[in-house]
Structure formats: C-alpha cells, structure tokens
Amino acid sequence: xxxxxxxxxxxxxxxxxxxxxxxxxxxxxxxxxxxxxxxxxxxxxxxxxxxxxxxxxxxxxxxxxxxxxxxxxxxxxxxxxxxxxxxxxxxxxxxxxxxxxxxxxxxxxxxxxxxxxxxxxxxxxxxxxxxxxxxxxxxxxxxxxxxxxxxxxxxxxxxxxxxxxxxxxxxxxxxxxxxxxxxxxxxxxxxxxxxxxxxxxxxxxxxxxxxxxxxxxxxxxxxxxxxxxxxxxxxxxxxxxxxxxxxxxxxxxxxxxxxxxxxxxxxxxxxxxxxxxxxxxxxxxxxxxxxxxxxxxxxxxxxxxxxxxxxxxxxxxxxxxxxxxxxxxxxxxxxxxxxxxxxxxxxxxxxxxxxxxxxxxxxxxxxxxxxxxxxxxxxxxxxxxxxxxxxxxxxxxxxxxxxxxxxxxxxxxxxxxxxxxxxxxxxxxxxxxxxxxxxxxxxxxxxxxxxxxxxxxxxxxxxxxxxxxxxxxxxxxxxxxxxx
Amino acid sequence: xxxxxxxxxxxxxxxxxxxxxxxxxxxxxxxxxxxxxxxxxxxxxxxxxxxxxxxxxxxxxxxxxxxxxxxxxxxxxxxxxxxxxxxxxxxxxxxxxxxx
Numbered sequence: 001x002x003x004x005x006x007x008x009x010x011x012x013x014x015x016x017x018x019x020x021x022x023x024x025x026x027x028x029x030x031x032x033x034x035x036x037x038x039x040x041x042x043x044x045x046x047x048x049x050x051x052x053x054x055x056x057x058x059x060x061x062x063x064x065x066x067x068x069x070x071x072x073x074x075x076x077x078x079x080x081x082x083x084x085x086x087x088x089x090x091x092x093x094x095x096x097x098x099x100x101x102x103x104x105x106x107x108x109x110x111x112x113x114x115x116x117x118x119x120x121x122x123x124x125x126x127x128x129x130x131x132x133x134x135x136x137x138x139x140x141x142x143x144x145x146x147x148x149x150x151x152x153x154x155x156x157x158x159x160x161x162x163x164x165x166x167x168x169x170x171x172x173x174x175x176x177x178x179x180x181x182x183x184x185x186x187x188x189x190x191x192x193x194x195x196x197x198x199x200x201x202x203x204x205x206x207x208x209x210x211x212x213x214x215x216x217x218x219x220x221x222x223x224x225x226x227x228x229x230x231x232x233x234x235x236x237x238x239x240x241x242x243x244x245x246x247x248x249x250x251x252x253x254x255x256x257x258x259x260x261x262x263x264x265x266x267x268x269x270x271x272x273x274x275x276x277x278x279x280x281x282x283x284x285x286x287x288x289x290x291x292x293x294x295x296x297x298x299x300x301x302x303x304x305x306x307x308x309x310x311x312x313x314x315x316x317x318x319x320x321x322x323x324x325x326x327x328x329x330x331x332x333x334x335x336x337x338x339x340x341x342x343x344x345x346x347x348x349x350x351x352x353x354x355x356x357x358x359x360x361x362x363x364x365x366x367x368x369x370x371x372x373x374x375x376x377x378x379x380x381x382x383x384x385x386x387x388x389x390x391x392x393x394x395x396x397x398x399x400x401x402x403x404x405x406x407x408x409x410x411x412x413x414x415x416x417x418x419x420x421x422x423x424x425x426x427x428x429x430x431x432x433x434x435x436x437x438x439x440x441x442x443x444x445x446x447x448x449x450x451x452x453x454x455x456x457x458x459x460x461x462x463x464x465x466x467x468x469x470x471x472x473x474x475x476x477x478x479x480x481x482x483x484x
Numbered sequence: 485x486x487x488x489x490x491x492x493x494x495x496x497x498x499x500x501x502x503x504x505x506x507x508x509x510x511x512x513x514x515x516x517x518x519x520x521x522x523x524x525x526x527x528x529x530x531x532x533x534x535x536x537x538x539x540x541x542x543x544x545x546x547x548x549x550x551x552x553x554x555x556x557x558x559x560x561x562x563x564x565x566x567x568x569x570x571x572x573x574x575x576x577x578x579x580x581x582x583x584x
Binding site: 072075079082083085086087089090091094202208210214216219220221223228256259260262263266267270273274277278280281285402476477480481482 | 498501502504505508509511512515516519523527530531532537540542543544545547548550551552553555556559560562563564566567570571574577578
C-alpha cells in the first residue's frame, strides 16, 4: 500500500472537516447555538447528521471484521443498531423533543424536579460517552498502522486534536454540518468500493468451497439463542441511552419532524449497513487469512489491493481510509459535543467558555484511556457500551416519558443497580472469571440486567410514591401534546 | 355547530390529551410487539429451514444473505407505518380540541 496516498486521504478528511466546522462557526453565537443549533435544522439535514454521527468505527471497520471472524452472528450488531432507532421512534423521539430539554440530565432534572437524579445521570452519561469514544480512537490507531506504517498513536492523536478544535470552536451548529457531510462521505466511501469489488469478484470468479467459506456452524443455524437475544436487547434499548443520540432530537423544530427525522435515519443507516455487511461476505471469500482477532478489523482496508489492479486498488483503499476517518471523527465529535454540554453545565457553570474547556477535557480523558488499553474487536467493544447504556439509561427514559409514578429515588436506584450490575458482569467476563453455564449470562448481561433495572426503578418508585414530583401528570401530557 | 361548541379548554382538553397519550402508548407497544414477533419468526425460519443453507445465490447460501440484508426492510416498514399512525392520532386530537 502506498502510504503517501493514504496519508493524503486522511489529511483531506481532517482538513475538510475543520473547514466545514469553521464555516458553521460564523453562525453560532449564543449558548443555545452551541448546544442545539437553535432547533432549526430540517429533517433531511438532521437525519444526515444523526446518521453521520451514528456510523462509527464499529460500523465502518467492525462489522466486516466480525463477519469474517465469526460469521452471521455479526449481522445482528447492525440489525440491532438499526432496530434501536425503531424503538427510539416508537417511544421517545417525539416526547423528548417536546420536553424542551437539551441533554439527558436536563430532561431528568425537569421531569423529576431533582438535582440529585440529575447528577447521577450526568456521571453515567459521561462514563458511557467516554467508553464509546475509546473504540473510535483505537480504530484510528489501527487504520494508521495498517495503511501508512506510521506509529499507531498518530491516528488517535490526529482524531483527538481535530475533534477538540472543531467542537471547542463551533459547538453543535458546525457539528451538524460536519456530521451531515460525513454521512454522505461514508456512504460513498463504502459504496463505490463495494460496487468495484463486486464487479472484480464476478468478472474473475474464483473456485470457492462453500462449506469452508460459509460453514453451517458459522451461519444462522449455529447461533446461540440466549446470546443473540440478549445482545439484541442491549443494542435495541442501548441506542436511546447513548448520550450523542438523544441530543440530536432536540434540534428538530417539533415532535412530528423528530419522528420523520428518525424514519429517514433508519433508511440511511440501513443502506450503509447493507454495504458494510457485503464487505464482510467479500472478506470471507477473499481474505480468510485475516480471520484472527488481531487483524480481522482491517479486512475492509486490505480487500481492495487484493482484488483490484495497481493504482485503482490504491485509490479505492484511500477512499476507504477517508471514510473510516470520517467515521472516527464524526462519532467522537458528536460524543464530545454532548458530553461537553453535560460537563460544562454541571461542573463549569455553563456558558461558551465552560463549554470549550469541557470539550478539551472530554477528548483528553478518552485519549489517555486509549493509550492505557489495547484494542479489542471494535464491534464487541462498542457492544459493551450499549449494554451499559441499555441497563442504566433506557429504563429511566422509557419510564420517565410514559409513567407518572416515577420518582427521583426510583430513577437513581434503578440507574445505579442496572448500570453497575452490567459493568460488573462485563468486568467479570473480561477477567475470564466466569465459566460453565453462567458465562453466557455474564458475557451478554442485558437480558437480565435491563429487567432488573426496570424492576428496581418501579419498586423503589412505588415505595417512595409520596415524594413523586408534583404535577407529573401535567408534565407528561406536555410531552405528548402536538405543537401548535 | 351547536352553540356551546368551540375550542376545548382546561379540563376537557386534559381528558382528550389523556386519551391521546393512551392511544400513542398503545400504538407504540403494539408496533413493538408486532415487530418483535416478525423478526423472531424470520430469524427462526432463516436458522431452521435446511434448504436455505444448501441453496446458493451468487455463491452465498440464502440463509447468510437473508440474515445480512433481510431484516432492514422489516424495520423500515414498521417505522413508516408508525410515523403515519402516530400523526393520525395527533390529527384526531387536534380535531377534538378545535371542536370542543
């Protein structure tokens, strides 16, 4: 691989991102501009931005990597990411837009009239966000090492600097432009290579032993039912609990447009996931030698030079590198914006200056964590974040929007019980302490940790129902009343 | 129009709104359950029908292809149906609100 072309592709993406970020700067003036783009972004723009932000390192590199490594059970990840938006649409998209809150902690505080519940939510939001940024940085490190031969820390630092500069300078409005641009960049950067690779594969067919490449035990018949169902619970419920996802819905002008935006998002990310899954199938045919946990995530970057001649192969690789960097930058900048919003309001007293300091802080911490940890499979590490988000945030949001009996004590206990039991299970599983029949329950805890969180929230809320917020009825009705 | 009808206010509006909230919740829960059943049935069929694994399309077993691409159209159809139905619920509420 020609390192110069790859480095040029990376630089073009980072520079273009910064330029679009600064173009947006000229129209962001107030704190409101910084945080929610003044709620005037139309559905198509907003949907491109949401999709751009959502398609992360896991979607760009991880899906094909895991398809190569383990087979069809990898397809459940993108299906879950996509169905997560369906659940968000069915239960929280319009109501949360109408709540008028700017961040999840804002919503919790105004719904429950409790600063304590707000603080606990803020801490969890920041932890989830940081955990989610780390795989993005790992993805950048992997890409740089594979395609340029430069030391891998180069990649994560380049992303971190770009992200903190754009976010600190422009806030949400410029991020909206950046993200929307990134969606189309990622779709193109995955779509053109997939078409060219499919053409190359069909014009010079190789003899494929179907039983070797697509064995039945790696196919749908070989999937473990408990693990699949538990993973789906985590992904589907976790989506609404991700800090950078909900903040986007506040930028819709009203509840109905929030729903239309979600529908467009579902179509947009589905298109991308189908392309990305195709890469995984191609990888199984043409790159079975990469089927090892250490190399599988690089399969997207390696395929073009194997199938396409000389310069074309290098051009296509550069395109994929550009798309991958767009994925790292857009997801991490979206996360940093929402985390900086939370940290600046809760710790630094709000305001534009506090937001800027918080943005830098929220980039540096995950960067340090990246240096301290080694890259696991990108798709699985992102999956863990969904488990924690599903077990802590989703019961709170669902019950907060639909059940007037929710109290601050119920919300806090539920969040802590759900979030901590999920984290504990994941730590036990990572340390290799669980064996035998419980290992599946510990590796994929969502199927029990989410119901546990819901049950705790409901029981504690009922026990403390005398302290339920006043006028909860009125508040809930406002969430569901159509505007104008 | 009868003389006493007009825009709904106060308590009456709250009653209509309560009905809207229940209708939206019912719609959400029913859609989620129907989606769950559809996906579960599709997944079981893909995993268990033997001929889907032996028959190939472009050299790939049908079961792999359906698992890779088949679920997204289901999600899109449910989402599109829900957006329309939720909007109809709100339109009905607005009409009631206006006529009192």
